[in-house]
Amino acid sequence: MTETQRSGRVREINGPIVTIDLPGVRSGEQVKIGELGLIGEVISLRGEQAVVQTYESTDGVRPGEPAIGLGWPLSAELGPGLLGGIFDGVQRPLEKIAIESGDYIRRGLALPALDRSKQWEFEPNTTLELGAQIGTGTVLGTVQETATITHKILVPPGIRGELSELAPAGSYDIESTIAQVRVPGQGPNLPGRSQRLSLYHRWPVRRPRPYSKRDDGISPLITGQRVIDSFFPQLKGGKGAVPGPFGAGKTVVQQQVARWSNADIVIYVGCGERGNELVDVLETFPQLEDPYTGRKLMEKTLLVANTSNMPVVAREASIYIGLTMAEYYRDMGYDVVMLADSTSRWAEALREVSGRLGQMPVEEGYPAYLASRLAAVYERAGRVETYDAGSGSVTLIGAVSPPGGDFSEPVTSHTKDIIETFWALSKELADARHYPSIDWVTSFSAHVHTAAEWWHEQVDPSWEQRRGQALGLLARDAELSRIVNLVGPEALSDTQRWELEGASLVKEGVLQQSALDEIDTFCSPRKQFALLDLVLAIYDQGADLIALGVPVSELQNMPQLAKVRRCKSMYNSDQVESIRALGREIEQAFETIRLEYAKQAEHS
CATH class of the missing domain: 2.40.30.20 (Elongation Factor Tu (Ef-tu); domain 3)
Structure with a gap:
């Protein structure tokens, strides 16, 4: 002791x-x-x-x-060796636990998160000189953690003083001394002390790590999912939620974001979810390839697994463990995305503990501090200026599992008040096999205008206008569909029936996207806009023809429309020009119809 x-x-x-x-x-x-x-x-x-x-x-x-x-x-070990790791809710390495304890975690088993025996090649920061004043976040040197991620060794928060020693380049384990700092005394009669620094340090997980200042997000998190990127974008450093009932596809949406997002680091926290889902994640992720580097996805990924049959109290800890590791890599200047699946299970852990303590329950048995705890968790997301490594960000996306799909229950309603991007999953869309089943009526994003600046500069200046037109068409479709359900499509005019057809093209040709389709599982921003522009151009041209008197049935029977619905799976992200060529082909077909009706009008 x-x-x-x-x-x-x-x-x-x-x-x-x-x-x-x-x-x-x-x-x-x-x-x-x-x-x-x-x-x-x-x-x-x-x-x-x-x-x-x-x-x-x-x-x-x-x-x-x-x-x-x-x-x-409760603290997390932070240092080289985290990436590629699989941890439980209190940061014990599950792969080592499997060797020590088999398929079940032996109670009381305590293993360090980081390997003490592994040697790392340390490169000191050559701009630092002995005697220099250093402090929180100063970069002491680097370690190549994986082929794509350079791990910056930072002075831990709260330490400030004079650099008296810095280790030369070489191989070190994480406990080796790589720097010494003379920390001044706290008063005139108190002597200073020498502070030893190694490749790792510990940090209390419930305390947010400090930063220089908070900044606004400036660029979207590109996920490769059209309904997210093109309609409800999330900024790097933003706060988002994916609520939905059982079977609506929350886990698949989060896995797609983890797999395809353009973040530097991905942290996936499975908090109280079913074991078979997490097993699928643990088995699949090590086999996946990072589309941006061509390397293994696990080289930039951390997994925290706390299944529903594991101790309930560790669910609460798992979210904080994931957040602390996310902030650690943020402090190095990286863009981190953390996915929490799900915050409802985390809230249930709060409810159970508060019940055991005899605290007064409020809404549906949850403790009175549920809203403030949720807000404190999401507040740790954001884009910040670090002390010595530029800007970094933590994007936090939490899945919410409301019982029976009731979005008015406490966890969902409080989360909706806190976050900036809300991807609401619909049971009706999921039952209709429309995936991702993100409901375009109830979802929202507060980042559209900021994301528009990026889209206008990088893709096309008309992105925001086209997005608004598509959402207007979908809103009109919702109104007309109610009429159709009451009296049938015959009660609609040709213009209204073409609006339904246009909305159908948006839903089937743009919004639907299969995670299992090798071509369409990821869609680049340029392909996203090309598909959206193609569908809306068809709608605009068709509306002009209907105004000339062309029957809507003639337009609906055009064989090219079926091709448009399949276009997303016919051409990959490098074949945007083929999509534009299809648009020109359809434009020519519309022009042929227009000329025919123009001749008929002349003869009549």
């Missing part, structure tokens, strides 16, 4: 909530419980008694067993 550790006894056990006698323990401190050494966290103090929530089952633990205060809060 170290000087910072203190010993006490277990007094009372209530599921994952354990009351201990431990004088001097602090709120938030980690504690080892019982002979098994179960790890827990102090969540409240009552004199010399502490209430601890454990991250593992307390079955078999008895009053009187030892309780040891470890002297630090």
Whole structure:
């Protein structure tokens, strides 16, 4: 036992909530419980008694067993070796646990997140000189963590002083000293001290990591999914949510974002989801290729897996573990996307713990602090200026699983008030096999005007106008569909029936996108706009012909329309010119029809 550790006894056990006698323990401190050494966290103090929530089952633990205060809060190990890793909800490496414990995690098993034996090639920052004043976020040097990611070794937050030693280039394990800093004393009569720095450090996961200043997002997170990028864009550093009922495709949407987004680092947190879904993620991701580098996707990916049969309290911790690692790479100047699947399971963990503590429940049994906890989590997303590595961002996208698809339930409604991008999944669209089943009526994005600047510069100046036209057509379709359901399509004029046809082309030719289609699973921004422009050009030209008196049935029977619906799967992202050629072919067909009717009008 170290000087910072203190010993006490277990007094009372209530599921994952354990009351201990431990004088001097602090709120938030980690504690080892019982002979098994179960790890827990102090969540409240009552004199010399502490209430601890454990991250593992307390079955078999008895009053009187030892309780040891470890002297630090729940913290994440941050350093080289995180990328490509698969961790549980408290950052234990699952691959090493499988070797030590088999298919099931042995209770009390404690393994460090980072490999202590692996050697890393450290390159010191040549611009630093001995005697220089350094502080939070100063880049001491670099380590090539993977083939595509250079890991910057930063001075941990809270340390400031004079650089007295910097290790030369060479191979080091993560515990080796790579720098020494003379930290001044806190007063005139207090001596300074020498602070040793290594390749890694620990950080309390519930405390946001500091930054120089917060900036507004300037560029969209490109996901390759048309309904997201073209209709409801998400900025790098933004906050988004994917709510939807069971079977609507939340996990697939998040996996597509993880696989195809143009973020530098991807962190996927499976929080309380079914084991078969997470097994699919764990088996699939190591086989995937990063479309931007051609390397393995896992070289820029971290997975945190906490399935529904694992300890419920660890669900809450898993979100904070993922956020802390995301902020760590953000501090290096990287754009990080973190996907939390799902925040509803995280909120259920809060509800269970609050119930065990006897706290007053409010909406549907959730604690009164649900909204503030959700807001605190999403607030850790954002684009920031780091201290020494330029700008970086954390984009946080949380899945929400409202019971019965009821978006008025507390987790969904509070989340909707906090986030900026809302991709609402529809059970009706999913039942109709329209995927992604993102409902264009109830979804929204607060980033359209900012994203438009990027689209106008990089793709086409008419993007925002075309997007607005398509959404207007879809809104008109919703109105006309109600009339059709009541009295049938015969009650509509040709103009209205062509509006329905145009909306159908938007839905089938643009919005639908199969994650299993090798060609269409990813769609570049240029292809996205080409498809959208093609469909709307057809609608515009057809509307002009109907105004000349051409029957809508003649336009609906054009064979080219079927080709337009299949176009997304016929041409890949490098064949945008073929899509434009199809548009010219259809334009010629429309012109032929126009000339025929113009001649008939002359003869009549």
